Amino acid sequence: MSERQDMNLTPEERRLQEAIRGLGEVRPDDAFRERLRRKFMSGDNIVPLKRGGNRRRLWAAAIPALAAVFAFLLLSGDDPSWVLESVTGTGTIEVDGRSVDAADFAGLEDLVKPGARFVVPATAELELRLGKVMVFGIIRDSDVTIPAELGGLETIYTATVDQGELLVKTGPAFAGEELLILTSEGRIELVGTTIAVNKGDGFTCVCVLEGTAKIGKDEADLDEVSAGYRKVMFADGSPSIIVDIEVGHEKDLTDFETRNKEAFD
8 A cells, every 4th residue: 555545544444554564473272263264265254346336445344354364374384293302212113003113213203293193112212292382202112192183262182092101291382271181091181290191901090290180080080189199090990099109100200301301492
């Protein structure tokens, strides 16, 4: 728009124009971005132009649509992505059913995606990071599926542990979010902490190194377990127990915490 046309704007048009110019870097939730995407795909924000129509009226009607287009382009692609941080040990790692040698970092890296299932042998370990949101450590004969996607106005990440041990450390971008980890014996709800989930034959043991976690067989059975303790849930219906953190898992968590001390810097 030329400077002369700019001077002819009404106060309302000028306010809308300034709103567009003032758009800064923002981080919307996924629901907002999805709603915006659907509106543009459906054509809801298209302003019809008719020959002989009033230019000022059309310009005023177009400004909100232009602002939304600008915001849509600006906000697309901001989601963090899962990346492979490290792989140690030997053997074959399966990712979504595809077998890759633990020494082939590039081959494994190419298979990392939301919702991927990792089957890691007893001789290998790997670590994955989701931006500044969280780090996963999958170790010692484990079968783990990482969160597939974000959902809802308040993001809920969901992972499953079918076997073995999953280490989790949440980062600064996790604030206000929730991680749900499911096993055959129960569920773990995190809002910021460092834990180990050990899924064995007939039991799930969850050790908390930092923060607190809600752990239980179902939503009605959730206990808040604080740092230094663990909750064990049994498949045979035996009552769950809360006891001191297990020494071996505490060492795994301490080493994991040390390795990832600067993971989110």
